Amino acid sequence: xxxxxxxxxxxxxxxxxxxxxxxxxxxxxxxxxxxxxxxxxxxxxxxxxxxxxxxxxxxxxxxxxxxxxxxxxxxxxxxxxxxxxxxxxxxxxxxxxxxxxxxxxxxxxxxxxxxxxxxxxxxxxxxxxxxxxxxxxxxxxxxxxxxxxxxxxxxxxxxxxxxxxxxxxxxxxxxxxxxxxxxxxxxxxxxxxxxxxxxxxxxxxxxxxxxxxxxxxxxxxxxxxxxxxxxxxxxxxxxxxxxxxxxxxxxxxxxxxxxxxxxxxxxxxxxxxxxxxxx
Amino acid sequence: xxxxxxxxxxxxxxxxxxxxxxxxxxxxxxxxxxxxxxxxxxxxxxxxxxxxxxxxxxxxxxxxxxxxxxxxxxxxxxxxxxxxxxxxxxxxxxxxxxxxxxxxxxxxxxxxxxxxxxxxxxxxxxxxxxxxxxxxxxxxxxxxxxxxxxxxxxxxxxxxxxxxx
Numbered sequence: 311x312x313x314x315x316x317x318x319x320x321x322x323x324x325x326x327x328x329x330x331x332x333x334x335x336x337x338x339x340x341x342x343x344x345x346x347x348x349x350x351x352x353x354x355x356x357x358x359x360x361x362x363x364x365x366x367x368x369x370x371x372x373x374x375x376x377x378x379x380x381x382x383x384x385x386x387x388x389x390x391x392x393x394x395x396x397x398x399x400x401x402x403x404x405x406x407x408x409x410x411x412x413x414x415x416x417x418x419x420x421x422x423x424x425x426x427x428x429x430x431x432x433x434x435x436x437x438x439x440x441x442x443x444x445x446x447x448x449x450x451x452x453x454x455x456x457x458x459x460x461x462x463x464x465x466x467x468x469x470x471x472x473x474x475x476x477x478x479x480x481x482x483x484x485x486x487x488x489x490x491x492x493x494x495x496x497x498x499x500x501x502x503x504x505x506x507x508x509x510x511x512x513x514x515x516x517x518x519x520x521x522x523x524x525x526x527x528x529x530x531x532x533x534x535x536x537x538x539x540x541x542x543x544x545x546x547x548x549x550x551x552x553x554x555x556x557x558x559x560x561x562x563x564x565x566x567x568x569x570x571x572x573x574x575x576x577x578x579x580x581x582x583x584x585x586x587x588x589x
Numbered sequence: 590x591x592x593x594x595x596x597x598x599x600x601x602x603x604x605x606x607x608x609x610x611x612x613x614x615x616x617x618x619x620x621x622x623x624x625x626x627x628x629x630x631x632x633x634x635x636x637x638x639x640x641x642x643x644x645x646x647x648x649x650x651x652x653x654x655x656x657x658x659x660x661x662x663x664x665x666x667x668x669x670x671x672x673x674x675x676x677x678x679x680x681x682x683x684x685x686x687x688x689x690x691x692x693x694x695x696x697x698x699x700x701x702x703x704x705x706x707x708x709x710x711x712x713x714x715x716x717x718x719x720x721x722x723x724x725x726x727x728x729x730x731x732x733x734x735x736x737x738x739x740x741x742x743x744x745x746x747x748x749x750x751x752x753x754x
Contacts, residue, residue, distance in 0.1 A: 359643075373728035373738070380730040387642025391672070462672035466642050469675060469701075469754045477729050 331458035332391070333398025339523045341399045343516055344457060346419070347526055348399070349409070350562060351452075351460075352392030353420035356410055357570070358441060359385030360577050361428060370431050377477055381438070384470040388463055395459045411581035415571050416564040423506035425561075425570040429499065432492065435481045436499040442475035443540045444510045447532045456524035479543045486547025493548065500544075501552040508557040511536075595627035595663075602661035603635065606653045610646050610733045613692035616654065620680025623671050631664040638676040641734040677701045678753050689751055693717050695724075695739065697753035714750050716741035726750075 335344045362382035369375035393406040423441060428434045449471050452464035485496040511529045513521075520526030544551065560566070580587065603622050604615045616622055621640065627633040635654060639647045651668045658666045678697035681689075686696035695717045713722045721743040728738040736749045 373730070376728065376732075377730035380734050383643030383645070383734055384641060385643070387639075387644065391642070458673075463642070465673045466639070466675040469677075470642060473729070473752075473754065 331462065332395050333401075334458075335399060336456045336523055336525055339457075339520070339525055343520055344460075344525060345396045345400045346516055347520055348392045348396035348460070350419045352389045352396060352409075353418050354424050355385040355392065356389035357418070357420045357573065358424035359383075359389060360573055361424065361426075361437075362434070364428055364576075365434065374431075378434075381474050381477070384467075384474070388467055391459065391463050407581070411578045415566055415574055418564060418566060418570065418574075419562055420570075421506070421509045421561040422558050422567055423503065423509065425567060425573060426503060426506065427569050429502075430495055432485050432495040433499040433503065435478055435485060436496065436503050438474070438478035439482045439540070439543060440503060440507045441510075442471060442478050443536050443543070444507065444532065446471040446475050446539075447535045448527055448529070451527040451532065455526070460525065482543060482549070483547045486544070486549040496547065497549050500549055501554075504552050505554055505556045506558055507536075509559045509561060512559060512562070514562065590628050591626055592629040595629055595633070596625050598661050599625045599627045599633050599635065599658060599663065602657040603654060606650065606657050608640075608646055609649050610644075611689075611692075611694070611735075613688045613694075614681075614685050616650060618682045618685030618688060620678075620682060620685070621650070621676055627663065631662065632667075633658050633663040633665070634667040634669060636669045636671040638671045638674075640676050644734050646733075678751060681751075690717050693748060694736070695748055695750040697751045699753055701753050714739055716744060716746070717748050718746045719744040 335341060359382045362378045362385070365375065365378045367375065369378055389410070390406050393409045397404045397406060397409055423437060426433075426437055446468070449464045449467040453461055453468060455461040455464065482496060485492040487493070488496075511533050513529050517526045517529070521528050540551075558567075600617065600622075603625070604617045606616045608614055608616060608619055611619070616637070619640070621638045622635060623638050624636040625633065635658065637651060637654060647670070651670070655666050655668055679701050681696065689696045695714050698714050714724050714726075715722050716724050716739075719741060721741055723742040724739050725742060726737060727740050727747065731738040731749050731752075735752055737752050738747060739750045740747045
C-alpha cells in the first residue's frame with residue numbers, strides 16, 4: 311500500500327497500486343464463505359509471523375535471528391493480501407490493518423498450533439516443522455484455487471514454504487540427532503506440540519462448500535503427504551511421534567488458548583492506545 | 590490504443606527505478622517489471638511482481654515507479670501488483686547478473702526449477718571477489734529476504750548470495 315503522506319504526488323492523488331483480483335471471487339460462491347476462509351488462512355500467517363517476530367534480537371545466533379525474521383516477513387506478506395481480500399469482499403469498511411489490530415481474541419480464526427508460545431528454540435523449530443510440512447502441500451494445492459487472489463498468494467507462497475521447510479527440517483534434524491540435551495529438548499517439544507497438528511487437517515461445512523466450488527483445499531487429502539514427510543524428517547532426527555490421542559481444537563471457532571491473548575496484547579497495543587495512528 | 594513510442598519511454602523511465610535494498614540493479618534488470626501498456630494519451634499501466642511476499646521494499650518500489658512514470662510525462666499511472674506467475678530469479682537479466690557480480694553479490698546459481706527441496710544448493714556458488722568455486726554457505730538467510738550469506742574458503746571473504754528461487 312502506498313502511503314499518500316509520503317508521496318511527492320499532488321495532494322488528493324489516489325494510490326495507483328491495484329491488485330486486480332482483490333475483492334472479487336468466483337461467481338456463484340457466497341462471498342461470506344470466502345471472507346471466512348481468507349480470514350482463517352490470513353490469521354494462521356499473521357499469528358505465526360507475530361510469534362516468530364518475538365525472537366527478534368534474542369535468537370540463539372545472529373544467523374538464526376535473521377532467518378526467523380525472514381520467515382516472519384514472508385508470513386506477514388501473505389497475511390496482508392489475504393486480510394485485504396477478506397476486507398474487500400466483506401465491504402464493511404474494514405481493511406487489513408483494522409482486521410489485524412482491532413479484533414478481539416474470540417474473532418481470530420487461526421489454528422491453535424501457530425499461537426503456541428515460542429518456548430525454547432526446539433519448541434519454535436518443532437512448531438515450524440509441523441506447520442511447514444502441512445503448509446507446503448497446502449500452498450501447492452491452493453495455487454490451483456478458482457479464486458484468483460488466493461491462487462496468486464499461494465503461487466508465491468509455495469517457493470517460500472519450500473525454503474522454510476528446508477530451514478526448519480534441517481534444524482530439527484540437527485537438534486534431534488545432536489547432543490543429549492538438544493535431543494531431550496526436541497523430543498519434549500514434539501511431545502507437547504504434535505497433537506496440535508491434527509487441527510490443520512480439520513474441515514467443516516464451510517470448507518466443504520468451498521472445496522466443491524474449487525476455491526478451498528481439501529485438507530484431509532494432504533494428510534498422507536504430511537505424515538510421510540514428517541516421518542522422514544523425524545527418522546533422520548532420531549525423534550519419535552508421541553502416541554497420544556489428545557487432539558486440541560477450536561481455533562477456527564474462536565476458542566483459543568490463553569497464550570493468544572498475551573500475543574494480541576503486544577501486537578495490538580499501539581493501535582489500541584493510539585487509534586488510527588500512522589507511520 | 591497502445592503506443593510503441595510511449596511504451597519505450599515508460600520502459601526507459603522504469604530503468605531509472607532501483608530496488609532500495611539492491612541499489613545496483615534497476616527493477617527492469619531485476620525482472621520484476623512484467624508488462625507495460627501505454628497509450629499516446631498519457632495513460633500507462635505497469636505490472637510489477639514482488640520478489641518476496643513480505644519484501645519491505647515493495648511499496649517503495651511501486652511508489653518510485655509511479656513517480657518515475659509521472660516524471661516521464663504520463664498523467665494517468667496504474668501500477669498493478671502481479672503476484673502470479675510468481676517472480677523467479679530466472680527473470681534477472683544477464684546485465685542484472687553482471688551488475689550483481691560487480692557489486693560483490695553472487696548472482697543466483699543454476700535455475701530455480703532445478704532446486705532440490707531438502708538438499709543444500711545444487712549448484713556451486715562462485716565467489717564474486719576472487720572467482721573461486723570453493724565456497725560455503727554460512728546462513729540460508731541474509732541481509733534481505735532475497736539473499737543468503739556465503740563465505741569463500743580461498744580468499745576468506747564473506748559475501749551475499751542472491752538466493753535462487
